Amino acid sequence: MEQIVHEEHPMESYLRMDRIPHIWCPTCGIGTTVSCFISALKKYEQRSLEKVAIVSGIGCTGRVAGYVKLDSFHTTHGRAIPFATGLKLANPDLKVIVFSGDGDLISIGGNHFIHAARRNMDITVICINNFIYAMTGGQVAPTTPLTALASTSPHGNFEQPFSLPQLAASCGAVYVARWTALHIRRMTNAFLEALNKRGFSFVEIITPCSTLYGRRNRLGTGLDLMKFYYDNSEIQHGADIRSLDIEFQKKIIIGKFIDRERPTFIDSMNTHLKGKYGDKYEWYGEKIPEVPVKAAG
Amino acid sequence: MKADPKGVLTGEHYLDGDYACAEGAMAAGCRFVAGYPITPSTEVVERMALRFPFMGGVFIQMEDEMASMNAILGGAWGGKKTMTVTSGPGFSLMMENLGLGVMMEVPCVLVNVQRGGPSTGLPTMVGQADMMQARWGSHGDYEIIALSPASPQEAFEYTIEAFNLSETYRVPVLLMMDECVGHMTEKVVIPTADKIDLVPRKLTKLPPEKYLPYKTDSSMVPEMIVAGEGYKIHTTGLTHDERGYPVMTPECQEKLVRRLVDKIRKNAEKIIHIEETQIQGADVVVMAYGITSRVAQPAIDRARKEGMKVGQIKLITVWPFPEKRVAELSKKIKAWVVPEINYGQVSLEVERCAGGKARTILVPHGGGWVHDPDNIYKAIKEAVK
Secondary structure, eight states, rough: OOOOOOOOOOTGBBBBBBOOOOOTTTTTTTHHHHHHHHHHHHHSSSOOGGGEEEEEETTTTGGGHHBBBBEEEEEEETTTHHHHHHHHOOOOTTTEEEEEEEEIIIIITTHHHHHHHTTTTTTEEEEEOOBTTTTTTBBBBTTTTOOOOTTTTTTTTOSSSOOHHHHHHTTHHHHHHHEEEHHHHHHHHHHHHHSSSSSSSEEEEEEEOOOIIITTOOOHHHHHHHHHHHTEEEEOOOOEOGGGGOTSSOOEEEEEEOOOOOOOOHHHHHHHHHHHGGGGSSOSSSOSSSOOOOOOO | BBBBBBOOEEEEEEEEEEHHHHHHHHHTOOOOOOOOTTTTTTTHHHHHHHHGGGGEEEEOOOSSHHHHHHHHHHHHHOOEEEEEEEEEHHHHHHHHHHHHHHTTTTTTEEEEEEEOSSOOOHHHHHHEEEEHHHHOSEEEEEEEEEEEESHHHHHHHHHHHHHHHHHTTTTTEEEEEHHHHOOOEEEEOOOGGOOBBOOOOOOOOSGGGGGGOOOTTTTHHHHHHOTTTOOOOOOEESBBBBTSSSHHHHHHHHHHHHHHHHHHTHHHHHHEEEEEEEEESSSSEEOOOOOHHHEEEEEEHHHHHOOEEEEEESEEEEEEEHHHHHHHTTTTEEEEEESSSSSHHHHHHHHHHTTSSSEEEEOOOOOSSOOOOHHHHHHHHHHOO
């Protein structure tokens, strides 16, 4: 009799298998991005996985927190960052990751995003940018390229979109990178670098939404779109952050744009108060000793 | 569990209600506060920002009230006792994530030092017009706990009670102060730490593989965890099952929301805290809360002096509302007199619970100042007829 072999999926212990299959459409870029994120988590050594928490808001990407087997918090629309801020400040031992879509993070959550970057809150923010509100049916977003069609811009978008890396960098993020959903190895490296960074790290992933953005704009299948983004991207590490605008179906500049050091919110609080009050001030923060950061790769 | 002496400013002090509230929070073990400046509540967080560094607390001034409310939810999951403080417009902004706190069952305290509204209203002047918003402000159906202190001493004590209730029932608890109580300065006696009883968080003792975050026993209140301890829980604002996983069915909705409502409703008699004075044989009972319970006092005294039989109920918990007690007393008395600094909010509850057995006479006030006790006296006089 033939023996049936049950081999464990290499990511099984990182996913809530009792929730699979997930809700994402075929050829959506979120699945690929989550896979890369888990690959990065496997290489992450600063903390045990018990000390890693994930927070998301609402939308397709908002569902990531529901599938990853970490302490995971699925919050309200746009509010993942302030929730993560509270979690991190109350429990500084944690590594807190925010997974968010572009509408969630930059539109309704835009104020939280800029202030967390300004404060250099020690969290990693991963943004899946598919240029559209997907969960609600393909409405225009603050990332939709000019002229692109969306259900609420049926004549083509005429609002100037945000360039997310420029926004993050201008507000003080210490790590800023952008990759596309097919840059598997580089995206994984970026996630690992972001996780190892102290402070506000930000990675934008350009992903296709075949069901709404691709179909409405007649851009072919999700795979066509994924390939298009890959083929039409150009790696420019350290590029001028003012040059990162994305135009409809044009070249996309990708790479690591910012990698710098700044004291985190807790660092600044500790240094300031210790300097001012000496022994009267109780040092607040991480009990985990700092592990030397390995080069990504 | 007793209070940590580090947060307890034992002694006799002259404090305003806002400061006393801050002292209550610190005595209750609150060590994470996120807030956004708004008159007349800001003194609460100002005091905590000043004192926190010396007791291991963290204060962060967030970018807005939505962020503040969310940050205290995250902070509670991170293992701290947490609080935010606001007033009218900020209270409106916090409603979104008050709902998330109810749904995720997060113990935390939200203080509203009420001012005149609607909108920007009277930023520096008193109001009591957010009482129904406290009850129903976030969308969806839920039950909430709200307390109302009438003095700085009570602000201190009931802030501690608010924390204790939030831990007992795993629900955000609202402390509905008003500008007068927030800004009046009186003597506040703070006992020693060993005299302050605190309810510790109900943390699970089960190992991660056996723990389900929303499984409950007959208490209807699930055991909690602290993030980072290996439980790898999932929690969501979506309708969810015992595992915390989203389940989009009417059956799951019924099970979850019914429990969220019942854990307060069925424990209402334990939660309800009211003060009754001279109820026995009364013809009229004056029901009031916050500053208005004190403004009513001269009117009640005068009426009693003139021979009228006037009882008094001061609400400490406004929500859940003492339905049974009101229904019971309504069979015995002629009328309720309800002065409040709005055009009829808690009085509607009194009327509902009285069920036509006793009249309800509202003594309204638009806000900006307290009632003239004469108006309350006139209402009592009318009521005894």
